[in-house]
Amino acid sequence: MINNKRHTGGNVEFSLGDLAERLGVELSGDPRRPIHGISGLGSSKPGTISFLAHSRYRHHLRGTRAAAVILTQEERQHCPVDALISATPYLCYARLTALFAPRFPAAEPIHPSAVVDPGASLGAGVRIGANAVVADGVILGEGVEIGAGSVVLQGSRIGASSRLMPNVTVYHDCVIGERALIHSGAVIGSDGFGFAPDGKEWVKIHQLGRVVIGNDVEIGANTCVDRGAIEDTLIGDGAKLDNLIQLAHNVKVGARTVMAGCVGIAGSVDIGEDCALGGGVGVAGHLSLPPGTTVMGMSLVSSSPPEPGVYAGGLPAAKRGEWQRNALRFRQLDGIAKRLNKLEKALEEGRT
Structure with a gap:
């Protein structure tokens, strides 16, 4: 039988008034009402708080079992339970999740099976999990957490309050800023894909740069960030990368840029601030x-956009027969364009 109980790392409960104060929003209801979790509006549970991010989901309010709902002042009249009033309910919900997110602190600061080189420097409150490796010259800032099985190689630096989840690999001489969160399977600082042909085989170009990651960056599971060939690969403050992303050598990612899963960025691409892929x-x-x-x-960017905007490419999915006909017509476009040019030229000549 499946056990649906979630391990939250400890029971967490707040009063609704406490939540309103912590989130800086208006309370409409009983400030003493206990809240012990978050639930979706359409699957709400007693004792939890939910949120209404868009009016299209308003019909869920009528039968909600949540103890309270985060919503705008305009939606308050439709809500049958207590509420937290926010101009931006989704953002408020995002901040709320930090209060209920599970944390599993290690039973001891450094697990007996961890390997920490004497030449490494550990700040106050550092925790290192089972079978992790911290090499010579590594500097770990205050409150850094290195998950079980993670490896941090020679000379790398990780800023205060950053967390490496289990089985993260950080190659030598990389720099990770403060409050970073790097998920399992990520590889930071692996060699960029560089080879030169000599007529018979490919000669490896050793990658001499680093990876430098700013503050408040999150990198998803199994994402790879290659080190620079000569200059560094750079990720700016506040950037968020999803799972299974590939950043090639010398890529620059601007501050607060976000990328969804399976994005692939080839070498030496410069992505500005506040972009979304x-x-x-x-x-x-x-x-x-x-x-x-x-x-x-699913778009392919093959030339630099001339200005900011929303860009799209690729053929959307369709029934197979329709897609095949469209693909065939696409292959015929060049011939159609040439015939059209001839017709236009003949018409112009006929007028003269």
Whole structure:
């Protein structure tokens, strides 16, 4: 039988009034009402708090079992239970999750099976999990957590309050800023893909740069960030990378840029601040994306956009027969364009 109980790392409960104060929002209801979790509006549970991010989900309010709901002042009249009033309910919900997120502190600061080189420098409150390796010259800031099985190689630096989840690998001489969160399977600082042909085989170009990651960056599971060939690969403050992303050598990612899963960025691409790349986007090498650019999912960027905007590419899914006909017509476009040019030229000549 499946056990649906979640391990939260300890029972967490707040009063509704406490939550309103912590989130800086208006309370409408009983400040003493206990809240012990978060639930979705359509699957709400007693004693929890939910949120209404868009009016299209308003119909869920009528039958909600939640103790309270986060919503706007305009939606308050439709809510039959207590509420927290926010102009931005989804953002308020995001901040609320930090209060209920499970934490599993290690039973002891450094697990007996961890290997920590005497030449490493550990700040106050550092925790290192089972079978982790911290090499010579590594500097770990105050409150850093290194998950079980993670490896931090020679000379790398990790800023205060950053966390490596289990089985993260950080190659030599990389820099990770403060409050970073790097998920399992991520590899930071592996060699970029560089080879030169000598006519018979490919000669490896050793990658001499680093990876430098700013503050408040999150990197998803199994994402790879290659070190620079000569200069560094850079990720700016506040950037958020999803799972299974590939950043090639010398890529620059601007502050607060976000990327969804399976994005692939070729070498020496410069992505500006506040960009957003949907899932499966590919960006060809040596291009630039202006700050504030959005690229829709599954698009291929093969030239640098001239200005910020929303860009899209690729053929959407359709029934097989329709898709095959469209693909055939696409292959015929060049011939159609040439015939059209001839017709236009003949018409112009006929007028003269």
